[in-house]
Structure formats: structure tokens, C-alpha cells
Amino acid sequence: MLNFEFFNPTRIVFGQGTIARLDTLVASDARVLILLGGESARKNGTLAEVRAALGTREVYQFDGIEPNPSYETLMKAVSLVREKKLDFLLAVGGGSVIDGTKFVAAAIDYDGEPWDILETRGDTVTSALPFGSVLTLSATGSEMNDGSVVTRRATQAKLAFTSPHVFPRFSILDPTKTYTLPIRQIANGVVDSFTHVMEQYLTYPADGLVQDRFAEGLLQTLIEIGPKLLEKADDYELRANFMWVATLALNGLIGAGVPQDWSTHIIGHELTARYNIDHARTLAVVLPANLQVRRTAKHGKLLQYAQRVWGITQGSEDERIDAAIDRTRVFFESMGIQTRLPDYGIDASEIGILVGQLRAHGMVELGERKDVTPEVGQRILEASL
Numbered sequence: 001m002l003n004f005e006f007f008n009p010t011r012i013v014f015g016q017g018t019i020a021r022l023d024t025l026v027a028s029d030a031r032v033l034i035l036l037g038g039e040s041a042r043k044n045g046t047l048a049e050v051r052a053a054l055g056t057r058e059v060y061q062f063d064g065i066e067p068n069p070s071y072e073t074l075m076k077a078v079s080l081v082r083e084k085k086l087d088f089l090l091a092v093g094g095g096s097v098i099d100g101t102k103f104v105a106a107a108i109d110y111d112g113e114p115w116d117i118l119e120t121r122g123d124t125v126t127s128a129l130p131f132g133s134v135l136t137l138s139a140t141g142s143e144m145n146d147g148s149v150v151t152r153r154a155t156q157a158k159l160a161f162t163s164p165h166v167f168p169r170f171s172i173l174d175p176t177k178t179y180t181l182p183i184r185q186i187a188n189g190v191v192d193s194f195t196h197v198m199e200q201y202l203t204y205p206a207d208g209l210v211q212d213r214f215a216e217g218l219l220q221t222l223i224e225i226g227p228k229l230l231e232k233a234d235d236y237e238l239r240a241n242f243m244w245v246a247t248l249a250l251n252g253l254i255g256a257g258v259p260q261d262w263s264t265h266i267i268g269h270e271l272t273a274r275y276n277i278d279h280a281r282t283l284a285v286v287l288p289a290n291l292q293v294r295r296t297a298k299h300g301k302l303l304q305y306a307q308r309v310w311g312i313t314q315g316s317e318d319e320r321i322d323a324a325i326d327r328t329r330v331f332f333e334s335m336g337i338q339t340r341l342p343d344y345g346i347d348a349s350e351i352g353i354l355v356g357q358l359r360a361h362g363m364v365e366l367g368e369r370k371d372v373t374p375e376v377g378q379r380i381l382e383a384s385l
């Protein structure tokens with residue numbers, strides 16, 4: 001097992017009716033900014049519940065954080081916080097709103113141009129405003145981690161940063177708040193959390209015995225409940241299980257002491273930045289191709305994945321690996337998510353541009369062995385055609 005430090009200070013408050021707990025979780029004299037995405041939190045009553053729980057506190061609201069939150073929009077929230085001298089942020093939404101809130105929290109007192117937070121991947125963040133979240137969409141794990149992804153529209157750059165200063169103080173996870181999600185977002189969430197696990201599991205054997213078993217348990221749970229989640233919106237147990245799996249998939253636990261890949265995400269970010277494809281859909285395109293192209297380097301773990309996650313025990317090693325990659329692709333497709341670049345209107349002529357973007361963003365040594373160069377990225381994109 002690799003050396004590691006594990007730190008996760010986020011309090012999770014889980015279950016139906018838990019939004020009322022805001023009254024005790026947020027200081028009674030806090031000056032609060034609620035950050036929101038589109039209309040969903042207003043329409044499904046989540047916002048009203050949040051405002052009721054905050055009672056007589058001074059509360060402002062910032063609407064319109066878009067999916068794949070933009071630096072341009074978030075800087076408006078930064079101005080509002082500074083102008084009104086607010087001291088607590090509350091994200092109400094999915095990963096985009098929570099990620100955006102993390103950026104705002106880090107930017108408030110940032111010494112210099114806040115985009116540098118992304119350029120330096122968070123290394124230059126020394127403080128952040130405290131914030132909490134009320135989660136309405138299971139997918140990213142942002143509710144219990146220190147990561148954030150922000151897009152600068154002007155330059156089509158989608159970059160991530162991490163900082164221990166941007167763990168949420170608390171996150172409220174009420175599964176009933178996900179009942180209004182469109183099927184598309186449920187499918188996205190399943191594929192996103194599945195890929196989060198794979199980025200931390202499908203690398204090379206590192207004797208992280210319990211990490212592997214945790215990861216395989218999360219993957220098997222997603223395979224078990226994924227298709228059922230598409231059938232019925234208001235099944236509490238299904239939504240509750242999915243919500244907790246998605247959080248555990250990226251809260252640091254399964255990745256502690258094991259190698260991590262993340263090249264699928266970084267290549268996927270370039271697809272979203274250029275074509276505005278949903279984050280999870282880019283992962284569904286890149287992951288199977290990535291496993292195929294790097295099957296030699298990932299040989300041991302691919303065989304373990306085939307056997308323990310998919311129960312594949314027959315055939316030669318190569319046949320078992322092929323079957324496991326195929327089952328992964330079929331699983332994504334069974335969630336209604338297409339897995340090839342042409343399904344999204346992208347052909348071979350675009351690959352050179354995407355590889356150029358990887359280079360321009362300094363993404364030249366990716367993966368668990370830092371050997372996913374732009375040339376390997378090109379082969380992965382070609383295998384996605």
C-alpha cells in the first residue's frame with residue numbers, strides 16, 4: 001500500500017426531512033449567500049425549505065450557476081459577497097453549484113487574479129469562506145470532497161483545483177430532493193460515480209485490499225441499482241443508496257493508499273469545454289477506449305475487475321479483459337448513454353484539435369504512471385471513434 005494522509009472534515013447529514021437541520025448547522029448570526037443553479041430547487045420546494053430553516057438570518061441569493069459552472073458567472077457572485085460583506089455560503093444544487101461555491105469561497109480573499117486558483121490547481125489557495133451544501137443531484141461527490149471544476153468560457157478551458165480549504169463544513173443529503181431529476185441526470189450520475197471509482201481502482205495492483213473491496217462494492221451496487229433508478233423516481237431506498245454510493249465514490253476513502261488515474265476525466269474535460277457535452281457522457285466515451293488502449297499497463301487490475309465485478313472467469317486472459325471492457329460499455333449504453341465520439345457528432349478531424357487542447361492546458365503526463373502523453377491521448381480518442 002502507498003503512504004497516505006486521509007483527512008475529511010465534512011459532516012454528512014443524511015435522510016428525509018434533514019434540511020431543517022440548517023438551523024443548527026449555520027451560525028445564528030451568519031450573513032448567508034445561497035447559491036443556486038437553474039429553476040429546479042425553486043420548483044421542487046427545496047429552496048423554500050432552505051429559507052424556512054434559515055429563519056431570520058440575513059440571507060441573499062445568487063441564481064444562475066450553469067452546468068459546468070463558468071468563471072465569468074462565478075466572479076459575479078464573488079463581487080456580491082464582497083459588496084454585502086457576507087460570511088457564509090450555502091450551495092443548493094448539484095455538483096456544478098457546489099463546485100462553483102468552492103471557487104467563490106476560495107476567490108473571496110484570494111491575493112491576485114482568481115483564475116490563477118485553477119492555473120495552479122489550488123496550490124495557491126490559503127483560505128476560503130466557510131460553506132455548506134444541500135445536495136439535489138447524486139453524481140460528483142463534490143458534497144464531501146475538496147475538488148472543484150470551473151470552465152472559462154472565453155478560452156474554452158475547463159480546469160480543476162483541489163484545496164483542503166474547500167471541503168464543505170457540512171452537506172445535507174435528502175434523497176427525496178432528487179425525485180425531480182430528469183432521467184438524463186440520473187443516468188449521468190450513475191456513469192459519473194462509476195467512473196470516479198474506476199479512476200481510483202483500475203490502475204495497477206498496490207495491495208490496497210480493503211480499498212479494492214470497497215471499490216468493487218460500489219461498482220457492483222451501481223450495476224445493481226443503475227437500471228432500476230431509471231424506472232421509478234420516488235423509490236426512497238433506491239435513491240438513498242445511490243446518493244450514498246455517489247458520495248463514497250469520491251470522498252477520498254477508496255483512493256487513500258492506492259494509485260489513481262484520472263486521465264479519463266481530463267480528456268473528458270476537453271470534450272465538454274469544446275462541445276459542451278455533459279460531463280458524464282464524455283466519461284462514457286473515454287473510459288472504455290482508455291481501458292482498451294492501456295490494457296497492458298492495466299492488465300492485472302483488468303483481470304481482477306473482470307472476475308470480481310462482472311463474474312467473468314471463462315476464456316483466455318485477453319478474452320476476459322475484452323469481455324470486461326465490453327460489459328462496461330454495455331452497462332453505460334443500458335443507462336441510455338452513448339459511448340462513441342460520432343454519437344455526439346464528433347469525427348476524426350477533431351482529434352488533432354482536442355490533443356492540442358490537452359497540450360495547451362499542460363495535460364502532458366497523465367495517469368497512474370504519468371505516461372499518458374498527448375500521443376496516448378490521441379490513441380484513446382481514436383479508439384473512441
Ligand SMILES: NC(=O)c1ccc[n+]([C@@H]2O[C@H](COP(=O)([O-])OP(=O)(O)OC[C@H]3O[C@@H](n4cnc5c(N)ncnc54)[C@H](O)[C@@H]3O)[C@@H](O)[C@H]2O)c1
Nearest residue numbers: 037038040067068094095096136139140142147149180181
Ligand atoms: N468536485 C468534484 O469532485 C467533481 C467530480 C466530478 C464532476 N464534477 C463537475 O460537476 C459538474 C457536474 O455536476 P452534476 O453532474 O452534479 O450536474 P449539475 O450540477 O451540472 O446539474 C445538472 C442539471 O441538473 C439540474 N438539477 C439539479 N438538481 C436537480 C433536481 N433535484 N431536480 C431537477 N433538476 C435538477 C441542474 O439545474 C442542471 O441543469 C461538472 O462541471 C463536472 O465537471 C466535479
